[in-house]
Amino acid sequence: TDRAVPEGTLVSMFEAQVAATPDAVALVFEGESLTYSEFDVRVNRLARHLISVGVGPESLVALAMRRSLEMMVGVYAVLKAGGAYVPVDPDQPADRVGHILDTAAAVCVLSTVRDGFEGAGDSSVLLIDALDLSGYADGPIADADRLGVLDSSNAAYVIFTSGSTGRPKGVAVTHGAIVNRLVWMQAEYGLGAQDVVLQKTPVTFDVSVWELFWPLQVGARLVVAVPDGHRDPAYLAQVVVEQSVTTMHFVPSMLAVFVAEPSAVECATLRRVFASGEALPAETAARLREILPAVRLHNLYGPTEAAVDVTFHEVTAADVVGVPIGAPVWNTQVFVLDARLRPVPVGVAGELYLAGVQLARGYVGRSDLTADRFVASPFGVSGERMYRTGDLVFWNDSGELDYIGRTDFQVKLRGLRIELGEIEAVLGALPEVAQCVVVVRADSAAGEQLVGYVVPSA
Numbered sequence: 151t152d153r154a155v156p157e158g159t160l161v162s163m164f165e166a167q168v169a170a171t172p173d174a175v176a177l178v179f180e181g182e183s184l185t186y187s188e189f190d191v192r193v194n195r196l197a198r199h200l201i202s203v204g205v206g207p208e209s210l211v212a213l214a215m216r217r218s219l220e221m222m223v224g225v226y227a228v229l230k231a232g233g234a235y236v237p238v239d240p241d242q243p244a245d246r247v248g249h250i251l252d253t254a255a256a257v258c259v260l261s262t263v264r265d266g267f268e269g270a271g272d273s274s275v276l277l278i279d280a281l282d283l284s285g286y287a288d289g290p291i292a293d294a295d296r297l298g299v300l301d302s303s304n305a306a307y308v309i310f311t312s313g314s315t316g317r318p319k320g321v322a323v324t325h326g327a328i329v330n331r332l333v334w335m336q337a338e339y340g341l342g343a344q345d346v347v348l349q350k351t352p353v354t355f356d357v358s359v360w361e362l363f364w365p366l367q368v369g370a371r372l373v374v375a376v377p378d379g380h381r382d383p384a385y386l387a388q389v390v391v392e393q394s395v396t397t398m399h400f401v402p403s404m405l406a407v408f409v410a411e412p413s414a415v416e417c418a419t420l421r422r423v424f425a426s427g428e429a430l431p432a433e434t435a436a437r438l439r440e441i442l443p444a445v446r447l448h449n450l451y452g453p454t455e456a457a458v459d460v461t462f463h464e465v466t467a468a469d470v471v472g473v474p475i476g477a478p479v480w481n482t483q484v485f486v487l488d489a490r491l492r493p494v495p496v497g498v499a500g501e502l503y504l505a506g507v508q509l510a511r512g513y514v515g516r517s518d519l520t521a522d523r524f525v526a527s528p529f530g531v532s533g534e535r536m537y538r539t540g541d542l543v544f545w546n547d548s549g550e551l552d553y554i555g556r557t558d559f560q561v562k563l564r565g566l567r568i569e570l571g572e573i574e575a576v577l578g579a580l581p582e583v584a585q586c587v588v589v590v591r592a593d594s595a596a597g598e599q600l601v602g603y604v605v606p607s608a
Contacts, residue, residue: 159325179374195283196227206297209233216377234305237353302326316575320514327457350375383411401427426450451475457508482506
């Protein structure tokens with residue numbers, strides 16, 4: 151899948167679009183809108199402030215805020231300063247948030263007065279809606295203004311995923327890796343100035359990355375959903391209709407809820423729906439195509455460790471039993487291997503390994519985990535790595551991959567990657583618990599749920 155992709159960063163691609171369409175609407179949130187130029191001005195001022203407090207290339211800055219225009223400004227300002235952003239869910243337990251901030255050694259935490267974030271520990275918190283930034287210049291930021299040169303090899307973001315030992319692990323992804331993913335996505339799906347993308351994925355989930363950046367690299371409009379709006383199918387249908395949304399993402403379990411929502415049939419402007427994060431049931435896919443026949447549904451697959459997605463498949467009427475996860479994106483190699491790292495024949499199950507430019511650097515502060523999951527490739531030139539996904543797949547007769555399941559105790563629940571061992575470790579640490587096990591159980595009324603079973607201490 152070798153393709154030439156121009157050198158660039160998330161920053162350079164956004165700045166090129168600001169120069170091209172300064173007066174086009176870039177962002178919409180709860181009735182307020184910003185043009186590309188207005189948004190850029192806010193970002194540049196905050197970025198200069200961040201530089202003044204020590205943010206530069208390879209610095210990590212945590213973002214602890216719910217969806218808002220301030221969140222967007224914060225994300226882009228961290229990148230413009232040269233740093234990498236670390237999304238934190240302010241509603242998660244303080245212990246988990248504290249571990250993330252300690253591991254990341256964040257220069258600071260960005261939040262807002264409204265979000266009332268209190269879990270920063272020793273980290274300084276900048277409330278960006280309370281900062282007076284009027285003294286900072288609002289023009290473009292050059293490398294001379296930064297603490298160092300920003301290029302495609304620098305980290306762009308660190309997203310923490312569930313860890314089997316009871317502690318989440320931070321995946322560091324470079325600008326070059328995510329730019330490859332976004333340039334491929336534009337070539338494949340062709341967003342334009344008339345398109346409207348809905349940003350509804352929590353920023354702690356890596357699907358949010360393409361929502362945050364792709365539309366603003368090509369002159370499209372990004373509508374930011376209200377906090378928790380991604381859980382409400384009626385609200386989502388309303389936003390699609392009111393804002394003429396053309397492009398959005400669902401985890402398959404939420405897509406199933408959406409297609410059962412009576413008002414979903416009114417979403418006539420929708421043209422592209424992307425599904426990822428879980429296996430996509432053929433029935434759910436068929437129902438979407440039935441109620442919204444103008445929509446093209448795309449099933450994507452990829453771990454956080456490989457810049458969001460690495461394979462893609464457009465759903466067709468032939469996908470009646472299952473939906474393949476597809477073929478690799480640009481500059482990405484996929485291998486289906488047995489326990490001795492030998493390729494398996496078509497139709498035979500094996501573990502999926504990934505290689506190419508989209509691989510993450512590894513896990514922040516965890517060289518042991520990095521060495522375990524990112525292994526030397528026997529198929530490429532010396533020094534190339536493969537990522538061991540833990541996913542079981544097979545090649546089908548069409549030359550695409552079909553997903554089977556996991557080789558370990560990791561599960562996907564409503565799109566979130568969860569290590570059952572992380573929950574078991576926390577449960578087992580309670581003095582009242584002698585033994586425990588956590589499983590996913592399906593319930594006809596409530597859907598899939600995490601259930602813990604315990605043996606009490608004597």
